[in-house]
Amino acid sequence: MHFVNAVPSALGFLFAGPLVPADPGRFSLVEKLTLAVLIFTSAGLFWKRFGVVLDKILKSRKDPGFHLGNIGKRIWDFFWEVLCQAKVIRERPLPGLAHAFVFWSFLAFALVTLNHIATGLGIGFLNSTGIFGQIYFWFAALFAIACAISIAGLFIRRFVVRPIWLAREGHELSWESGVIAGLIFALMATYLASFFVADTGPATRILWWTHTLSLLVFLPLVPHTKHLHLILSPFTIFFSRGAFSDIPPLSGDEDFGLVTGKDLTQLVSLQAYSCVECGRCTEHCPANNTGKILNPKEIILGIRGYLNEYGPTAEELLLGKYNSQEAAFQCTTCGACEFQCPVGIEHVPIIVGLRRGATNTGEWDNEYGSKLFNAMERNSNALGLSALERDKFIQKQELPIFDGTQEYCLWLGCMGGYDPKGREIIASFVEVMRYLGTSYGVLRKEKCTGDPARRLGNDLVFQQLAESNLETMQTQKVKKIVSICPHCVRTIQTDWKEFGAPPEIEHHSEFLARHQAQLPHNKTDEKIVYHDPCYLGRYRNIYDEPRSVIASAGTLVEPERTRERSFCCGAGGGLAFLGEESGQRVSSVRAQELVATGATTIGAACPFCNTMFRDALANGENSPRLLDIAQIAAMQLPQPAAKPQA
Amino acid sequence: MKIIVAIKQVPERDARIRIDASGKWIDLQDVEFAMNESDAYALEEALQLKEAHGGEVVVLSAGPERAGKTIREALAKGADRAIHIQSSDETELAKFDALGVARLLAAAVKDEQADLILAGLQSDDLGLGQTGVILAELLGLPHATLILKIEKTETGVKVLRELEDGWFQHLELPTPAVLTIQSGNSKLRYATLMGIKKAKTKEVKVVSVADLAASAQSQTPVVTLDAVKLPHKQRTTQILGGTPAEAAAALVEKLQFEVRAI
Numbered sequence: 001m002h003f004v005n006a007v008p009s010a011l012g013f014l015f016a017g018p019l020v021p022a023d024p025g026r027f028s029l030v031e032k033l034t035l036a037v038l039i040f041t042s043a044g045l046f047w048k049r050f051g052v053v054l055d056k057i058l059k060s061r062k063d064p065g066f067h068l069g070n071i072g073k074r075i076w077d078f079f080w081e082v083l084c085q086a087k088v089i090r091e092r093p094l095p096g097l098a099h100a101f102v103f104w105s106f107l108a109f110a111l112v113t114l115n116h117i118a119t120g121l122g123i124g125f126l127n128s129t130g131i132f133g134q135i136y137f138w139f140a141a142l143f144a145i146a147c148a149i150s151i152a153g154l155f156i157r158r159f160v161v162r163p164i165w166l167a168r169e170g171h172e173l174s175w176e177s178g179v180i181a182g183l184i185f186a187l188m189a190t191y192l193a194s195f196f197v198a199d200t201g202p203a204t205r206i207l208w209w210t211h212t213l214s215l216l217v218f219l220p221l222v223p224h225t226k227h228l229h230l231i232l233s234p235f236t237i238f239f240s241r242g243a244f245s246d247i248p249p250l251s252g253d254e255d256f257g258l259v260t261g262k263d264l265t266q267l268v269s270l271q272a273y274s275c276v277e278c279g280r281c282t283e284h285c286p287a288n289n290t291g292k293i294l295n296p297k298e299i300i301l302g303i304r305g306y307l308n309e310y311g312p313t314a315e316e317l318l319l320g321k322y323n324s325q326e327a328a329f330q331c332t333t334c335g336a337c338e339f340q341c342p343v344g345i346e347h348v349p350i351i352v353g354l355r356r357g358a359t360n361t362g363e364w365d366n367e368y369g370s371k372l373f374n375a376m377e378r379n380s381n382a383l384g385l386s387a388l389e390r391d392k393f394i395q396k397q398e399l400p401i402f403d404g405t406q407e408y409c410l411w412l413g414c415m416g417g418y419d420p421k422g423r424e425i426i427a428s429f430v431e432v433m434r435y436l437g438t439s440y441g442v443l444r445k446e447k448c449t450g451d452p453a454r455r456l457g458n459d460l461v462f463q464q465l466a467e468s469n470l471e472t473m474q475t476q477k478v479k480k481i482v483s484i485c486p487h488c489v490r491t492i493q494t495d496w497k498e499f500g501a502p503p504e505i506e507h508h509s510e511f512l513a514r515h516q517a518q519l520p521h522n523k524t525d526e527k528i529v530y531h532d533p534c535y536l537g538r539y540r541n542i543y544d545e546p547r548s549v550i551a552s553a554g555t556l557v558e559p560e561r562t563r564e565r566s567f568c569c570g571a572g573g574g575l576a577f578l579g580e581e582s583g584q585r586v587s588s589v590r591a592q593e594l595v596a597t598g599a600t601t602i603g604a605a606c607p608f609c610n611t612m613f614r615d616a617l618a619n620g621e622n623s624p625r626l627l628d629i630a631q632i633a634a635m636q637l638p639q640p641a642a643k644p645q646a
Numbered sequence: 647m648k649i650i651v652a653i654k655q656v657p658e659r660d661a662r663i664r665i666d667a668s669g670k671w672i673d674l675q676d677v678e679f680a681m682n683e684s685d686a687y688a689l690e691e692a693l694q695l696k697e698a699h700g701g702e703v704v705v706l707s708a709g710p711e712r713a714g715k716t717i718r719e720a721l722a723k724g725a726d727r728a729i730h731i732q733s734s735d736e737t738e739l740a741k742f743d744a745l746g747v748a749r750l751l752a753a754a755v756k757d758e759q760a761d762l763i764l765a766g767l768q769s770d771d772l773g774l775g776q777t778g779v780i781l782a783e784l785l786g787l788p789h790a791t792l793i794l795k796i797e798k799t800e801t802g803v804k805v806l807r808e809l810e811d812g813w814f815q816h817l818e819l820p821t822p823a824v825l826t827i828q829s830g831n832s833k834l835r836y837a838t839l840m841g842i843k844k845a846k847t848k849e850v851k852v853v854s855v856a857d858l859a860a861s862a863q864s865q866t867p868v869v870t871l872d873a874v875k876l877p878h879k880q881r882t883t884q885i886l887g888g889t890p891a892e893a894a895a896a897l898v899e900k901l902q903f904e905v906r907a908i
Contacts, residue, residue: 256840359838374836458836460838
């Protein structure tokens with residue numbers, strides 16, 4: 001009580017004004033009728049558009065495989081991302097906080113607004129002479145101040161500072177955002193001003209009506225603009241598919257991914273209408289940042305544009321209308337967009353969905369893509385090499401064959417089994433396992449996990465590989481797998497679930513981190529920069545384990561974009577196999593960033609990142625050394641196993 | 647245009663080859679099978695012709711039940727229907743020589759009235775390169791081998807043949823004709839999920855080897871296989887030294903004059 005009383009009086013002193021907003025007094029019948037007509041008009045205009053949007057969302061196809069499980073996580077996400085505005089603030093702290101204050105003010109104002117309208121109709125319920133009313137009006141006033149300052153700041157940011165991420169092609173500035181900002185400011189200003197005018201005076205009436213009109217103009221603008229996110233995004237976040245970059249199963253014989261409007265699901269449509277156009281996705285997109293046409297924001301707005309023009313039951317192709325096939329196939333599936341999105345849009349499943357639609361129907365005609373798929377089908381590895389090559393490597397390295405008695409099945413993967421650099425990583429990791437006395441074995445026959453096919457939308461090849469591998473796992477009685485490749489780890493653990501129960505799998509960084517105490521360390525002063533692979537960091541939430549390996553060998557340094565914001569190497573999503581990119585190479589942009597830290601060694605934890613950086617650094621003089629964490633760990637072992645095999 | 651494509655299912659190129667107990671063929675246990683490579687190119691040519699000029703592509707394959715998978719793959723890539731000359735087991739067809747197989751194929755397609763019959767140049771397993779040519783002879787049709795490109799003309803087809811040493815030959819043939827296709831000229835399409843689903847409903851006519859053989863003229867093989875042996879591998883590695891420029895020059899010379907690869 002003490003505290004509550006202290007606040008209004010202190011602020012009251014500050015403003016030297018009365019303690020409550022002025023009471024507009026009694027309204028005439030004409031005023032009441034006018035208000036009623038205005039409310040109906042406003043609500044009608046609101047529904048005229050919102051009803052259409054809702055209809056499009058509800059008429060979309062049901063999401064296959066969606067269930068409302070894991071309520072605890074949903075409630076937490078809602079609390080953290082909606083109520084606490086965590087994602088909004090984390091990425092852009094200052095504008096994020098400003099946005100959060102506007103949002104929190106809206107929540108605080110809900111009661112004030114209801115009371116405001118009710119007062120006009122003669123049924124006001126917040127008593128400004130009562131203690132609750134007084135406290136609440138002051139509580140709202142505090143938020144009104146914060147909100148007015150915030151919205152003014154956001155206005156200046158959008159119209160004066162003009163960050164490029166807010167713009168859209170052809171729409172440099174969003175006039176509607178200006179109008180909305182003006183209305184919000186007017187709402188706050190009129191509310192605050194009403195503390196300083198006398199009860200029942202004409203100024204009070206004018207303020208009351210200005211506030212009311214701002215409100216009634218604001219309402220129908222919401223569904224007509226990106227401010228639709230006010231209503232939809234809490235639902236989008238609550239009803240997310242449930243896991244990061246979760247590719248839904250195909251259902252029935254007619255489902256080939258996102259081919260036409262009929263394939264758009266309710267969640268996809270809901271997400272498309274929730275987009276607030278903030279551009280965080282685009283800001284972090286490696287393709288967009290290196291001059292490619294892919295813009296994840298425009299992908300989502302493209303779906304919205306399609307829904308607006310054709311609707312969710314249309315049989316027109318999705319690609320070629322608002323979204324291009326070229327853009328969809330420039331995505332590395334790094335997931336930076338989805339990770340950043342503050343309104344719960346799941347970009348990767350949508351982009352992969354569009355690719356599925358193009359690949360599963362044969363619409364995607366790409367020389368490299370066809371070669372890759374044929375190689376995966378014929379040779380069961382993405383590099384298109386003979387399985388005999390893998391056998392030779394196993395013999396040369398004297399790798400034991402998994403027979404069910406060993407603890408670990410060491411998954412080589414295409415890179416570990418066929419790529420020279422990947423083989424070096426396996427050789428080093430094997431040295432470490434031998435030193436530790438870990439029992440392991442490799443499969444006599446191993447097929448690609450299907451990762452590139454999965455991300456490029458070829459469900460036929462993916463399914464064949466996943467099923468065949470799952471069968472091998474079962475007959476060989478594999479319980480625990482360890483792999484040097486984050487892509488293999490992700491695909492085996494998550495994507496294979498569509499076709500069976502994969503064994504437990506971990507990335508070698510997790511294995512190495514767990515055995516740090518048993519491994520020898522020769523810590524030097526060498527500066528080693530660590531690059532977070534997308535499929536290990538954002539996809540698996542592994543950040544500290546590989547760092548602990550590096551920190552045991554040298555001084556760990558961080559590049560500019562790190563951890564959750566790590567910048568892709570350019571290889572993911574099957575793009576490592578698709579030939580030359582347009583624009584700058586993603587790999588060289590990232591490699592330069594790593595070099596710029598001044599580190600003499602680059603520590604990688606993914607054979608794809610490794611091979612991308614090797615190529616990107618090939619031309620540079622005095623390039624840093626490029627090592628996998630397994631090689632870094634193996635280097636510290638006693639001789640003769642002290643150096644990685646070149 | 648009605649095009650028949652003869653396709654053979656062969657052991658995968660990567661297969662671990664072991665000679666079986668009889669010494670006359672390889673042990674087929676643990677071997678995976680795939681579409682013969684040049685047959686895949688023949689299919690691709692047929693599909694491209696169909697896309698350009700319309701018509702029908704019919705797949706023709708002789709093999710045990712397992713060959714059905716390769717037939718489905720061809721249907722998934724776009725062929726319209728198939729004829730499967732099915733052998734009762736793995737050994738039944740092994741008794742046939744190229745002439746015998748060609749007789750079976752000829753008997754299966756004689757009533758089809760196709761405009762073109764395409765076959766791969768040779769099979770990846772036996773590598774005889776004869777079946778397509780004998781088939782043409784049995785059907786009394788003109789034929790050309792080692793075909794890289796097919797263009798439809800008013801009366802027939804214009805084709806490009808690969809000769810040795812980088813030489814090519816342009817030929818015109820009247821249709822119907824039989825062509826055997828060389829690998830590598832076109833871009834193979836990939837099988838799609840939609841294709842596989844559609845293939846489920848496409849017609850595969852199964853005829854037994856025994857039934858067809860009864861209607862063929864003679865069954866006595868003129869060639870018999872006595873034994874198969876694994877090739878003796880000899881490998882020599884040369885390291886080309888010097889500066890990168892010198893090494894590259896030496897490599898080009900070797901590729902040009904020793905290996906004759908470029």
